[in-house]
Amino acid sequence: MTLQTLVLLVVGMVVLGTAVRGLKDPAASGAPTEPTPLLVVAVLAAIVYSAFTLAAIV
Template structure:
């Protein structure tokens, strides 16, 4: 059986990049129906999360992301994944 090497910092930031992108898509879809305060807040949150994740992905080792499978890493990746999947399901 082959040994699989996981880049934990990259996985951490990638999960947040996807969650930020999904939030941006959700705000755009909601904005098509009408711009509200909630839509604007979603847009700002999506931009901040996506921008921070992209900055972390540029240099994941020096970004402060977990480098081992710690509880923080597991919870953050699972939460971002669940958020992204359920948010995409509500958009479609």
């Protein structure tokens, strides 16, 4: 595992955590009060990004 891969994984996990937090409790996270299509796309993109990064490591 290279440093670049590790950094990409950390960035992906932070983005995923932020997006999921926005979906779970939008008012506390400062996100829109309803899940918008953009937020749903951001969550899906973060999941795919994290999955592919993990697959690259393994």
